[in-house]
Amino acid sequence: MSAEVLERASLNTATGVIAPLIAPREVELLGRIGSLETRLAQNSREIEAAQAIRYRVFVEEMGSQVGPDLVQQRREIDSWDAYCDHLLVLDRALEGDIEDQIVGTYRILRHEVAAAHGGFYSGSEFEVERLVARHPAKRFMELGRSCVLPPYRSKRTVELLWQGCWAYALRHQIDVMFGCASFPGIQPEVHALALSFLHNSVRAKGEWEVAARPELYREMDLMPSEAINAKQALMAMPPLIKGYLRLGAMIGSGAVIDQAFNTTDVLIVLPISSISGRYVSYYGADAGRFAS
Incomplete structure (x- = not known):
């Protein structure tokens, strides 16, 4: 495992408070494949660089709308950023500072942090609070803001992002991962086949049932089941x-x-107990598959 000396201020992502580091400390890698590494952001500059990656993908590429101040900053930011953890993928073969080497990011919000700051981000769209309340003994972890720069949209980058999420979940004894995932555009009918398949084949039921908020709910069952080609x-x-x-x-x-x-x-719902055994074996039951 490599180490990196941090000399700048660090950002406590649980509180949003910037505090100086008293002494250099080792940065824990969560995974490595070739020149690519994954770990958590360690300071405000790295988080700002991740927000700049999000701006390039969400705003410039996908057409998301942000305020004029964020256009000027060329960063995609919201209020949850201050207390989330930010998973990074870096290409250490790139020249420049660490911030110049960030090529992908994922945002992670733990159960207890969300509870202390008004809930989960996806609760604004889905009835997440009912799902969480139904499982008082389980620890939830929300994943969001996943994005990777176009040249790095490859199998190994995705594997590293998953390696980082898996290592993080094990470290914090998480029972359930969940979060919003998106189809491009605002016309569900364009994605009728895929949405209908999801509704008919993998819809969460019983103890895992969770629905879009009633005022926002859009039907996913857009095709007869017999017309769906899996x-x-x-x-x-x-x-x-x-x-x-x-x-x-x-x-x-x-x-x-x-x-x-x-x-x-x-809304994606993924109990840890439901993860396919071959993926647990591949990434390592101790998240050690790409950690060294």
């Missing part, structure tokens, strides 16, 4: 959603239109 539906899925399904994820009921982000959102 293979074609999977081919039509965004890669992130397809990856969640391979792991054993379920999908909440109803989609939500996010006008600002120009997306159609669904």
